[in-house]
Amino acid sequence: MKTHTPDSTGLALAFITPHRVSHLLARTPWDAPAEVFHGASQRARQLGYRLTEIACREEKLSGTRINQILRARGILGLIFSEMLGMENMHAIEWERFALVSVGTHTDSPALTHVQSDHYENTAQAMREVFKLGYRRPGLALRPYLDIATRHRYVAAFLHAQSRLPPTDRVQPLICDEKSEDVFKKWIRMEKPDVVVTGNYRVRGWIERAGFRVPGEVGMVHLDVSPDKSDCAGIHQLRPRIGAEAVDTVIGQIHRNERGLPAFPKGIYIESEWVAGKTLRRIR
Structure with missing residues (x-):
């Protein structure tokens, strides 16, 4: 132009x-x-x-x-x-x-x-974790982010998850950033091998729940910022x-x-x- x-x-x-x-x-x-x-x-x-x-x-x-x-x-x-x-x-x-x-x-x-493109962002994140061999991805979002994106993160996650056997499908978690106890209960019950999220606090929650990142559970952030350069994810x-x-x-x-x-x-x-x-x- x-x-x-x-x-x-x-x-x-x-x-x-x-x-x-x-x-x-x-x-x-x-x-x-x-x-x-x-x-x-x-x-x-x-x-x-x-x-x-x-x-x-x-x-x-x-x-x-x-x-x-x-x-x-x-x-x-x-x-x-x-x-x-x-x-x-x-x-x-x-x-x-x-x-x-x-x-x-x-x-x-x-x-x-x-x-x-929040839908494509999530779809791309799911393609990347599948390529690495993850088979039980979980999604953890804050309520305001789910609403602000008009549920596009959740929609793309559920669509990508549909290719997995029913036994490997993890229920998405929608919880606020003060709900560490809710998250810990969810990760121990659902047992995801990678967590896709828009909340940087989730990494600490995973580790305080007793899982090493990335040794036992991986993490993907849907809005990576340059000052968090060690985190895998989507750079908007x-x-x-x-x-x-x-x-x-x-x-x-x-x-x-x-x-x-x-x-x-x-x-x-x-x-x-x-x-x-x-x-x-x-x-």
Whole structure:
């Protein structure tokens, strides 16, 4: 795709988030919303747009105040991050803007959204553990993650598990991060040989339940971060998600599409597999 250098016309997009994230990458090796913002900001610059960050909850902005800011800055398109964590969104003058959300898909308002392909992420994780010889994979998720992904993690897990004999099918566990005792009871009863999860605390839970990782039980994380580089799992490519969100909203601007879409689209970005020390070849 042809890119353009920024010019003085002031083409502007807004990245709307509950809390400011642009500064976080300088302080921590990994932060999910900040990675999305970084990818979006780079892509916007390539295409000649400036991306303004608006932290509506942190700055205690009302819907009316948000509208004033957007008009004053000449914003053409809005990219929403972590929309479930924001109030006053219904007051936004939707009809004025091109719109896209990143991350969690919401129904009210229903926007075209760009997110990681959670179903394929889990399917890929299952293919990798099967290749290594694991035959009793288990899935352990926090309730909010199951809901936020619209049960795609569970759906992909159950589909992959269906190829196994019924005696090797482990019941998924949905429990919060304070439920170590529930997890220990589950792992001792179900006896998975590998646990697929979105919670880094699970590694400690496995070990405190009396199992060595990866000697007795393997572990796969569905959202590996660079500072946990010894863990096998899925690296969600959030800068690509941010870049795709910019491409999507600019495409709407070029097509003169404004306001809430009659038929929202879902755009799913595939991730990459990261080998790590929490798995071993067992067959």
